[in-house]
Amino acid sequence: HLCVIPHFPEFDSKLKMLDFRQQGGGQAATAMVACQRLGLKTRYLGKVGDDDFGRYSKKSLEDEGVDVEGVVVVPGARNQFAFILIDQHTGERTIIWDRDKRLVICPEEVPRDIICSAKVLLVDGHDAAASVQSAKWAKNEGIIVVMDAERISEETAELISLVDVVIGERHFPERFTGIPDLKEALAEIAERGPRVAGVTMGKEGASAFCDGEFYHSPAYEISCRDTTGAGDVFHAAFIRALFEDWDLKRCLDFSNAVAALKCRGLGGRTALP
Template structure:
């Protein structure tokens, strides 16, 4: 079983469903509200666990009711939470608006995630003992860089999702094996709106890049080879909130199983396609049997 360490955020998603998102200064009436466990780190952890990975979650929750719910949800998914610390104060929250096309906009309040500024010996040991490390940017950058350094020093394959997007220091990029931005993040990082141009630029900084393109699939590029576009399955989206994290978590399992890249990408794309057909983030993520069947 693939061992995956996730150093990342754990949030409670507060999701409002509306016909269309409000314009600045406008009020609209929604049809439904849900609280759903989320956070990019926790979402990737759940996706990887449901896809068959042996997952350890590294991060923090608050000492509020959301913190207890978030921890319980991860444990229910079979994720090791011994290194998910409890900090004083509120847990992280994400305030999400989902419209009738499935598109979403998100405001993240870090809460307890902001207390994870460094990692200790236990966290270092968990990263060193994993097959892959998954990173995002919803924790303080200092902890992300430290985790990447530990993984790189131990030969642990490191995958970074640069979200929310911010300038990436070379000390982080030097330790990343695979960078997975979406097309908007790729443009923000490089200044190139064209995903192909953005991917080629990013290859000067990391060995491999996957630019996710939503319903259009993803673009894979690695040093020494030609970029390849992999189409996504055609489905009707209900909620795209957890699609990117589903893709990354599932892909990590496939790569840990040493599947060829085309097969791994097809498997992860199938998982993301299943996810967007259901409401919610972690709640919508498919299990291994469902992905195999798809």
């Protein structure tokens, strides 16, 4: 639920919203929609609730051409949902969300055949144990593994050691390593296994460390309406760039450009190219 507001409300107050939209969301789901629009063939694995929101989420993926063979509807469960407050002036957002515990995916529930049929596997912070299992299978098959790093759990270090590319939100490198210097933090993460360790920083652009070199790509100047899903779209664009013979700087520039285009509209999908 996307709510555009003139300013952030105070407690014990009322505020009239300026615009409202309902749209499918989720880190990996939005990334799959973006990959699909960028010309890739995609498949989403996950669970949805047995309610109107769950049916809406699944159909929104189907409508975009995303394969939903691996989507499981959990009887009696409430679908994950969020209220997203978007500042009218800056496009910055605050997300208030909830997830039914019955939507958690256990490692033994992951379909190995689907994982091993991919060319690239994207994992996010949800269901970390299942992500570790999936990454192990993918690594054994020579499949590229990309990680959208946001949450930190007891499995995070192991998962990072299994992936080829890890791109975190702006605070992840310091939170994970305890190192405040960005270059040093990314270098430390890269030492743990990934070939590319990167970070997205909103209007400050994106940076990455690879093969001993630090790269930075400045953000594009746009009229930003909503930043919701920009990171998810960045990951999708980076995956698309992996299929081209581009250097890392060009991959970052391309991903920044696609994420910037997304920010022209409400939600993670409206303004996707």
